[in-house]
Amino acid sequence: MKSVRKFDARPKLDGSWKFIDDYTYDGILHGQLLYSTCHHGYIKKINFPENYDLSEFTMVSPKDIPGENIVPEPVCDQPFMVDKEVMHYGQVIMGIAHPNRKLLLKFIKETKIEYEELPAIIDIKDCLDNEDNHFGKEIKIDHSIKKEPKVDWKYNHNIYYTPHQEQAYLEPQGVISVYNPRANTMFVRITAQCPFFVKHGVEAIMGKAVDEVIIETSEGIGGAFGGKEDFPSLFAGVSSLLSYKSGKPVKIILERSDDIQITTKRHPARVELETWTDPLTKKIKRCRIDYRLDAGAYQTLSPVVLARGALHSIGGYSIPDTLIRGRLFRSNTPSNGAFRGFGAPQAFAAMEAHIDRISADLKIDPYEFRKINLFRVGDEFPTTQKVVEENLSDCLERVIHNSDYHKKVIEFAEWNRTHKDKKGIGISVGYHGGGYTGNGEKVLNSEVKVIIDKDAQVKIFVANTDMGQGAHTTLAQMFFEAISHPREKCWVQLPNTSKTPNSGPTVASRTIYIIGNLLRKLALQIKEELGFENLEEYVKTHLQEFPREFHKNLTPDPSVIFDGDTNVGIAYKDYSWAACVNEIYFNANTYKIELKKSWNVMDVGKVVNEKIAMGQAEGGILQGLAYGLTEFFYKPGFGRAHGFTDYTLPTTLDLPEMDIEFIHTDSKIPKGLGEVPMDFPAPSIRNAFHNATGIFINEYPLIPESLLKAMEKDK
Amino acid sequence: MILKLNINNKFYNTNIESDESLLVVLRHLGFKSVKKGCDTGTCGVCSVLIDGKPRLSCQFLAARAQGHKITTVEGLGKKADAIIDAIVNEGADQCGYCGPSLVLTTYAMKKELKDPTVNKIKHYLAGNLCRCSGYEGQLRGIKKYMGVK
Numbered sequence: 001m002k003s004v005r006k007f008d009a010r011p012k013l014d015g016s017w018k019f020i021d022d023y024t025y026d027g028i029l030h031g032q033l034l035y036s037t038c039h040h041g042y043i044k045k046i047n048f049p050e051n052y053d054l055s056e057f058t059m060v061s062p063k064d065i066p067g068e069n070i071v072p073e074p075v076c077d078q079p080f081m082v083d084k085e086v087m088h089y090g091q092v093i094m095g096i097a098h099p100n101r102k103l104l105l106k107f108i109k110e111t112k113i114e115y116e117e118l119p120a121i122i123d124i125k126d127c128l129d130n131e132d133n134h135f136g137k138e139i140k141i142d143h144s145i146k147k148e149p150k151v152d153w154k155y156n157h158n159i160y161y162t163p164h165q166e167q168a169y170l171e172p173q174g175v176i177s178v179y180n181p182r183a184n185t186m187f188v189r190i191t192a193q194c195p196f197f198v199k200h201g202v203e204a205i206m207g208k209a210v211d212e213v214i215i216e217t218s219e220g221i222g223g224a225f226g227g228k229e230d231f232p233s234l235f236a237g238v239s240s241l242l243s244y245k246s247g248k249p250v251k252i253i254l255e256r257s258d259d260i261q262i263t264t265k266r267h268p269a270r271v272e273l274e275t276w277t278d279p280l281t282k283k284i285k286r287c288r289i290d291y292r293l294d295a296g297a298y299q300t301l302s303p304v305v306l307a308r309g310a311l312h313s314i315g316g317y318s319i320p321d322t323l324i325r326g327r328l329f330r331s332n333t334p335s336n337g338a339f340r341g342f343g344a345p346q347a348f349a350a351m352e353a354h355i356d357r358i359s360a361d362l363k364i365d366p367y368e369f370r371k372i373n374l375f376r377v378g379d380e381f382p383t384t385q386k387v388v389e390e391n392l393s394d395c396l397e398r399v400i401h402n403s404d405y406h407k408k409v410i411e412f413a414e415w416n417r418t419h420k421d422k423k424g425i426g427i428s429v430g431y432h433g434g435g436y437t438g439n440g441e442k443v444l445n446s447e448v449k450v451i452i453d454k455d456a457q458v459k460i461f462v463a464n465t466d467m468g469q470g471a472h473t474t475l476a477q478m479f480f481e482a483i484s485h486p487r488e489k490c491w492v493q494l495p496n497t498s499k500t501p502n503s504g505p506t507v508a509s510r511t512i513y514i515i516g517n518l519l520r521k522l523a524l525q526i527k528e529e530l531g532f533e534n535l536e537e538y539v540k541t542h543l544q545e546f547p548r549e550f551h552k553n554l555t556p557d558p559s560v561i562f563d564g565d566t567n568v569g570i571a572y573k574d575y576s577w578a579a580c581v582n583e584i585y586f587n588a589n590t591y592k593i594e595l596k597k598s599w600n601v602m603d604v605g606k607v608v609n610e611k612i613a614m615g616q617a618e619g620g621i622l623q624g625l626a627y628g629l630t631e632f633f634y635k636p637g638f639g640r641a642h643g644f645t646d647y648t649l650p651t652t653l654d655l656p657e658m659d660i661e662f663i664h665t666d667s668k669i670p671k672g673l674g675e676v677p678m679d680f681p682a683p684s685i686r687n688a689f690h691n692a693t694g695i696f697i698n699e700y701p702l703i704p705e706s707l708l709k710a711m712e713k714d715k
Numbered sequence: 716m717i718l719k720l721n722i723n724n725k726f727y728n729t730n731i732e733s734d735e736s737l738l739v740v741l742r743h744l745g746f747k748s749v750k751k752g753c754d755t756g757t758c759g760v761c762s763v764l765i766d767g768k769p770r771l772s773c774q775f776l777a778a779r780a781q782g783h784k785i786t787t788v789e790g791l792g793k794k795a796d797a798i799i800d801a802i803v804n805e806g807a808d809q810c811g812y813c814g815p816s817l818v819l820t821t822y823a824m825k826k827e828l829k830d831p832t833v834n835k836i837k838h839y840l841a842g843n844l845c846r847c848s849g850y851e852g853q854l855r856g857i858k859k860y861m862g863v864k
Contacts (some may be wrong), residue, residue, distance in 0.1 A: 009803040012811025013818050014795060015748020015788045102732075170752045170760055170812040222750075222812030223846050255751045361784040468810025526739050611806025615852050619809065622849035644757035644844070652837040652850045710827045 003611040004487060006473045008466070012220065020174035020191040020218040025249035028176070030060065030101035031242045032252060033235075034094040034106050035262055036086045039120035039332040043086060043093065046456055049110035057107070058097040058246040063665060064242065067207025071234050071300070072200045078204050078298035078335060080237045086115065088297035089122070089640070090262030090334045095238035097250050103485035105255070120332035122164065123636055127294045128270035135294075139310045141567040143382040147321070149286050153276040156358050160273070160350035161699045164633035165266035166647050167339055169467075171222020173263060174253040175236045177202075177243035185212040186240050191221045192232035194505035195463050199497045201233025202240045216496040221467035225623070228467065229507055230301050231263045237367035257642045264337025265633060267293040267305055271313065271350035277358055282372045284358070286321040287494035289313045291613035292346065295328040296335035302328050305336075307437050309343025311383065311571050312679075315351030316370075316392045316429050318379035333640075338507060340620065341678040345434055345627060349700060352428040352683030354439035356690055365409070366427050366503045366687060367400055374429070383562070385570045391603040391664055395579035396429055403581035403599040409691070413671065416692065422586040423596075424692025428580040430680025433572025434513040436504075441514060446554045447501035448518050450479070450526070454546045456539040458490040458518065461500040464511045466492070469674060470612035471511045477609055478516040480671075484525035485535050501551065508567030509672025512608060513574070514554065517669060522552040574669070576676040578602040582625070582656070582684040586692050591711070594688060595625060595656035598681065603664040605671035613673055617660050620677025626650045628682025628700050718781055723790025733736065737763070737780050738772035741787065748788045748815040752844075759843035762816035763787050768827075769820045771842075788815040791822060798822060801860035807852030813845045821857055831861045 011017040036043075048054065062069045062081050069079045069220040082093045093113070098104040121127050149155075175190040186206060192198050195215040202213045215236075221228065221504035235252065242250040243482055254263075272290040277283065291313045295302035310326030374396065375387040400406070405425065412423040435441050449461035460479060466472040470490035480490040493500065503515050532538035539546055583596040607613045630648055633641050641647035682700065689707070691697050697710045720727045722744065731740055738761045741749045749772055752758035756774040756831070763772045764786035788795060798818050808814055817840070824839045836857060845853065858864070 003806060005803060006806065006808065008811065009806075009808045010799055010809050013788075013799045013814040015746075016810055017813040018747070019750070019812065021742075021751065169810070170758060170844065170846055171750070171810065172752070220811055223810040225846070239795060239847045253751075256755070368776075468812075470806070470809070609806075611852070615806050615809060615848055616852040618849035619847045620849070622851075623846070643755050644753045645755055649844055650844065651844065652854065653841045655837070655850050655854075658851055 003609055004473060004477045005415040006470050017220045018218060019171055019220040019222050021253050021298060023176055023189060025178060028249045028251055029097040029099055029246055030104050031095055031097040031239055031250045033092045033238060034096055034108055034111060036089060036091040036093055038086050038115040038117055039089045039122055041086050041115040041117040044114040044116055047112045049107060052107055056098060058242055060095040060241040060245055061446035064204055064245060066209035067205050072204045073230060073300040074304050075299035078300050080234055087332055088332045088334050092238060095242045097242045097246060105295060122332055124268040124294055125539055127329050128292050133329040133601045133653050134327050135330045136303060136328040139306055141310060141324040141382045144323040145321040149276040153285055154279050154361060155276055157274045158354055158357060158698060160271045160353055162269045162346045162349045163700055164268050165225030165339060165627050165631055166260055166633050167225040168649055169223030169225060169227055171229060172256055172259045174234055175239045176249060177240040178249040179243040179247060181247055185211055188215045188236050188240060189218055190215060190232055190236055191228060193224045193228045193467060194467055195495045195497050196502045197505060198232050198236045201237045205237035205241055214498045217465050217494060220523050221465055224467040225340045227263060229338040251388045260643055260647060261640055262334050264335060266339035267336040269293050269346035273350055273354045275358060279362060282362060282364055282369060284317060284319045284373050286511045287319040289324040291324060291326045294331050295329055296331060296333045298335045299328060300335045301337055305343040309347050312344040313347040314382050314493060315348060316375055316431055317373045318375050324382055324384045340675050344679045348430045348679055349683055353686050356687045357696055367405060370396060383571050384568050392429060392431060392577040394663060395577050395603055399579045399581050399599050399601040402659060405581055420588040422692035424584045424586060425581060426682050426684040426687030426691055428684035428687060431575045432509055432672055432676040432679055434574045434576060435510040436508050438564050438571055442556040444504040446504040447500050448503050448515060448522060448552055450522060450550045452546055452548050454543055456489055456536040460492045462492060462503040462515055463495050463500050464503055464506045464515050465495055469616060474512055474521055474609050475516050475614055478520045479523045482520045483527045483535055509674040512670050513672045518552060518554050522550060526550055574671045576604045576671045576677050577678045580681050580684050582688050584685060584688040584692060591707045593702055597657040599659045601661045601663055602676060604662060604673040605667040605669050607662050607665050608670050616673050618658060619676045621681050624678045624681035628685045629702050632701050652684040718777060719781055720785060722785045723787060730742055731777050733778060735777045736773050737775040737777045740777040741772060746789060748786045750812055760813050760816045762820055763817055764823055769823045778857060788819050801856035802853060805852040805856040807848050809847030809858050813843060817843050825861060831863050833863055836861060
């Protein structure tokens with residue numbers, strides 16, 4: 001476990017690292033998206049403002065598309081631009097470009113669109129409470145027993161809601177498309193997580209009009225968290241069409257207010273849980289889960305989020321009789337998409353709150369109740385996958401110890417008896433399956449490439465991007481450490497689809513877990529094949545053999561078999577586990593929850609780079625805590641947030657004292673790390689609030705007005 | 716309007732529109748370390764120093780900057796090294812988009828806070844948002860740089 005310094009750290013801090021808006025080309029045009037301000041309806045007329053020379057503008061609409069007006073997603077149902085019917089606020093109607101960005105923004109602001117409006121679903125509960133809004137394929141995970149529950153079992157039934165969450169990457173979405181008419185190629189530079197997704201998007205919209213599409217990321221990707229997974233495909237499609245039509249390079253950088261309003265968010269969820277618990281053994285015997293996501297207007301990649309969410313919805317608990325339904329619901333809001341956690345935070349938000357509710361009803365400490373019901377070796381997930389380790393229990397035990405939980409429970413109860421303000425402590429646990437769900441990694445068939453030059457420099461070619469998570473440093477580290485090669489002679493190249501093989505998207509906590517392990521294996525394979533002890537020495541004595549190229553494809557584990565239709569089998573080969581305890585202070589005058597201290601224990605397997613791993617954990621945990629505590633994107637009467645003035649991100653002043661420990665680091669493999677920190681912390685705040693006040697709240701975020709409402713209702 | 720700006724101890728003559736923000740003008744002049752994140756004065760990535768004090772350049776009219784000394788991270792040169800090392804040694808830099816503004820603000824904080832404490836540091840940096848790091852690593856490094864335990 002070494003902490004190799006990030007190769008890009010210094011240039012990022014001294015300002016020399018280039019982000020998308022730092023690139024320019026001769027004759028570049030600025031582009032923007034003209035989008036719908038109507039939630040649902042038909043466009044009657046577009047009125048461009050007078051006093052502008054329209055011949056100076058390049059405009060594209062569906063009639064300009066030489067290929068298909070459908071974004072290639074897992075479900076291909078979203079057009080690049082509105083065809084006939086506007087399905088949601090923020091839907092792209094046209095792309096417009098002009099040499100002067102300021103004038104372009106003014107022109108778009110003054111453009112007025114007349115609509116014939118239709119009824120629209122914009123409220124989260126209106127969407128998720130109405131069965132008529134269900135669309136797409138239902139997921140069923142059936143581990144049920146055809147037997148009625150015993151009458152003395154304790155029945156608990158609750159519905160839990162979670163809101164949108166904005167990724168809030170600090171660098172807005174941006175793209176530059178450069179059409180080369182002589183070569184008939186389209187080059188796209190973009191801040192995105194998945195270059196090959198973008199390539200497929202641009203190929204779809206351009207059809208046979210161009211001979212080749214090449215995607216290269218910008219040097220810096222200013223945060224992503226899932227938000228730059230699928231939207232860039234749509235975005236790059238429009239910019240490429242503008243470049244093709246104008247014959248000039250076109251750069252689109254979204255304004256923050258546009259970015260926050262029209263791009264993908266975390267799916268709002270409604271999770272209905274019914275459980276039956278034996279009051280004597282305190283074992284949960286039966287569970288029925290109805291897991292619903294508000295997909296927005298189109299399905300796009302929501303079925304994949306739904307699958308992961310439903311598969312994680314049982315929490316870390318062994319319940320013999322389980323039936324899970326997962327369904328997507330349609331609303332007239334922009335399609336929701338990927339965000340760190342990918343359906344799992346919504347699942348744990350429900351189950352972890354529910355566990356505390358049952359504990360309260362059975363008058364048992366939430367820790368004791370979890371201990372009784374957590375996964376044990378030999379138990380089964382609802383997919384019939386066997387539980388092979390008790391690392392989740394280990395995380396829980398460790399965090400209870402680290403936080404001095406038992407002592408604090410007693411102390412706080414005593415303190416609360418004599419104070420109007422309250423102190424509270426809450427637990428939550430979670431986990432994250434590494435890599436693509438089910439057979440996804442088999443289908444991806446990821447490939448990596450390495451070139452060793454005459455000076456023994458190793459160039460690593462992967463499609464996986466470094467969006468701040470330190471992936472390119474850690475991937476290189478896994479390669480050079482495997483063969484004891486000098487760090488300064490091993491570099492991951494900037495992803496470019498014409499040079500890098502498709503090693504799959506930078507998603508699903510798979511970059512280090514899948515691609516890093518693949519690179520490590522390739523390093524060892526090269527060592528064995530060439531028979532060297534020291535690569536530099538070998539290259540010196542075999543100069544004529546170099547530069548030499550090596551490739552390796554992922555060999556899927558044959559034991560991983562999953563039936564995607566019945567949801568039976570091994571959904572994820574390896575899981576990262578986590579548990580936390582959070583301590584809060586509730587101010588009875590302001591109704592504000594102050595986070596005092598957060599203890600977290602995680603098993604992410606082998607930790608390759610301690611400091612990078614710690615940074616991932618710290619950042620993810622704060623995002624998770626803010627999800628539960630402060631961040632709201634939409635509420636009735638308020639609408640959608642417009643920027644960081646009304647979507648409040650945590651600052652240095654909101655940071656609790658944080659304690660993080662990794663356990664089981666002697667594992668042979670690094671497992672997924674990117675997402676698990678986001679999955680598990682938020683429910684513990686809700687549980688701590690219950691511990692402090694005796695009041696349960698079934699919704700995030702726990703902002704003062706929600707707490708006031710809940711406490712008034714409780715009176 | 717013609718403007719004469721003192722940026723990193725060098726004078727630049729530039730022709731701007733009167734409503735142009737300092738952020739737009741600095742980027743146009745090639746100071747790409749100054750980033751645009753929100754344009755509403757909420758994220759802090761556009762921070763520069765005006766006469767040594769951190770200011771949000773997206774909320775600062777360029778015309779108002781004439782006659783003042785503007786410093787971007789490019790202008791700190793070697794003076795930024797100790798701050799950069801402090802942050803990098805903790806592995807606290809992630810996407811890097813907020814990095815230059817954090818370095819500048821920390822530089823100003825060191826000069827301004829005569830008796831720094833953790834609380835004072837947190838207040839000083841509250842306007843510099845970071846979505847990646849959770850601030851923990853940044854603060855570990857900056858506390859060391861500020862000589863605060």
